[in-house]
Amino acid sequence: MGNSFSSKIGVLLAAAGSAVGLGSIWKFPYTVGENGGGAFIILYIVCSLIFGLPLVMNEFLIGKLSGKSAYGAYRTLSGTGRWQWLSWMNLLSVLAILSFYFVVTGWCFYYMAEAATNSFAGMDAKALEAHFTAFEGKALLMIVYAVIGIVLTASVLWFDVNKGIERLSKILMPLLFLILIFMAIHMIFLDGGTTGLKYLFEPDFSKITSKVILQAMGLSFFTLSVGVGALITYGGYMPQDQNVRGTSLQMIVLVLIVSLLAGMIVFPAVFAYGFSPQEGPELTFVTLPAVFQHMFAPTVTSTAFFALMCVAAITSTISMMEVMVAFFCEATAETKRPLNRHHSVIVVSLILILANILSVLSMTGHANWLSVMGMNLFDSANACVNNILMPIGALGAALFTGWFVPKTRYQGSRVASFIYLVILRWIVPIGIAIIFLDSLNII
Ligand code: PHE
Numbered sequence: 001m002g003n004s005f006s007s008k009i010g011v012l013l014a015a016a017g018s019a020v021g022l023g024s025i026w027k028f029p030y031t032v033g034e035n036g037g038g039a040f041i042i043l044y045i046v047c048s049l050i051f052g053l054p055l056v057m058n059e060f061l062i063g064k065l066s067g068k069s070a071y072g073a074y075r076t077l078s079g080t081g082r083w084q085w086l087s088w089m090n091l092l093s094v095l096a097i098l099s100f101y102f103v104v105t106g107w108c109f110y111y112m113a114e115a116a117t118n119s120f121a122g123m124d125a126k127a128l129e130a131h132f133t134a135f136e137g138k139a140l141l142m143i144v145y146a147v148i149g150i151v152l153t154a155s156v157l158w159f160d161v162n163k164g165i166e167r168l169s170k171i172l173m174p175l176l177f178l179i180l181i182f183m184a185i186h187m188i189f190l191d192g193g194t195t196g197l198k199y200l201f202e203p204d205f206s207k208i209t210s211k212v213i214l215q216a217m218g219l220s221f222f223t224l225s226v227g228v229g230a231l232i233t234y235g236g237y238m239p240q241d242q243n244v245r246g247t248s249l250q251m252i253v254l255v256l257i258v259s260l261l262a263g264m265i266v267f268p269a270v271f272a273y274g275f276s277p278q279e280g281p282e283l284t285f286v287t288l289p290a291v292f293q294h295m296f297a298p299t300v301t302s303t304a305f306f307a308l309m310c311v312a313a314i315t316s317t318i319s320m321m322e323v324m325v326a327f328f329c330e331a332t333a334e335t336k337r338p339l340n341r342h343h344s345v346i347v348v349s350l351i352l353i354l355a356n357i358l359s360v361l362s363m364t365g366h367a368n369w370l371s372v373m374g375m376n377l378f379d380s381a382n383a384c385v386n387n388i389l390m391p392i393g394a395l396g397a398a399l400f401t402g403w404f405v406p407k408t409r410y411q412g413s414r415v416a417s418f419i420y421l422v423i424l425r426w427i428v429p430i431g432i433a434i435i436f437l438d439s440l441n442i443i
Contacts, residue, residue: 063235
């Protein structure tokens with residue numbers, strides 16, 4: 001069969017690959033650290049179970065029942081074009097995410113190459129900070145590395161799903177777990193790592209505000225790849241006998257394990273060597289390389305860590321870029337100039353190269369006119385996706401299934417249970433609406 005997954009484990013690994021990305025390995029640890037440790041983790045888990053699980057199942061189901069990606073799925077299941085705007089929003093969301101995600105993926109590739117060639121040897125935190133700041137100013141270098149990520153992703157999507165995405169996921173996901181386990185074992189032998197674990201897990205409920213709850217929900221959606229049509233697209237390639245509920249649950253558990261492991265790798269090391277945890281990019285690209293210099297086998301350890309980031313990032317970019325590729329194929333199918341998969345991959349790659357060039361230029365200050373709401377493109381895309389596009393994409397998909405899709409289309413599907421419908425009809429929309437309005441200070 002051409003464009004579908006050929007095995008159930010292939011679907012699970014590809015979906016887990018989409019979910020486990022820079023979100024789990026990079027964003028999760030520092031967001032948890034900043035927002036009350038264990039208390040935030042509890043919030044994150046609650047959001048993932050109450051909102052995340054039904055939404056993941058919902059997207060898989062929309063894809064599986066229609067056999068299409070977002071563009072065709074909303075049309076096929078509703079029988080009208082009125083829900084089409086949701087697929088356009090999905091397209092916009094992945095474009096926005098990929099315009100900064102490939103930039104960071106490029107950083108990971110660059111740092112992996114540097115780590116492997118032992119370039120960090122002898123550098124302390126100050127030197128590494130200067131190194132990172134200098135790197136952040138080099139627009140051309142960053143563009144080159146972002147384009148490497150785009151070309152690698154495109155070369156996987158060039159093949160049909162079972163030969164490209166599925167085959168690669170079956171290699172990369174076990175590799176990701178191997179590296180994680182290697183890093184985790186490494187950290188167990190550190191003296192003084194418990195302070196790091198305390199920082200990560202000790203609950204501080206005083207830090208929980210509505211903004212923090214919104215952040216937990218945003219992080220949960222982002223790490224579960226929900227609300228942008230990626231899981232609809234993978235659902236469209238699922239074998240008919242795949243169990244949607246089981247796959248969704250397994251995927252969420254895998255994401256949780258990886259996110260917690262990532263935190264348990266990062267913080268003990270940071271504290272064991274007397275560093276203080278920093279927020280955002282600095283934690284990964286300055287503090288950690290500095291910490292690794294003090295550890296056993298620094299070259300191997302830092303290369304392994306950045307390889308982990310690269311593997312996690314690429315399996316996620318693959319799923320997001322596939323949303324765009326499938327969109328263009330389906331949207332042009334009935335026009336005079338239908339795009340086949342190869343054409344679509346080329347068009348999407350060119351769009352993404354342009355978007356990433358703009359994003360880098362606005363970040364390095366070479367194009368200050370490219371700012372939105374006082375932020376450069378990189379930051380505004382990030383904020384807009386987390387706070388607006390993903391919640392609305394997820395809300396729209398929930399309302400679509402809960403209220404609109406004729407029930408007959410869901411008959412025979414084991415997930416279409418009463419509880420599931422109640423959650424999609426009421427709990428998810430009300431929850432998202434309250435958190436959303438509250439964060440905008442409207443209520
Ligand atoms: N889940 C990915 C991560 O955590 C990002 C992603 C979002 C991937 C949406 C696909 C769709 O990094």
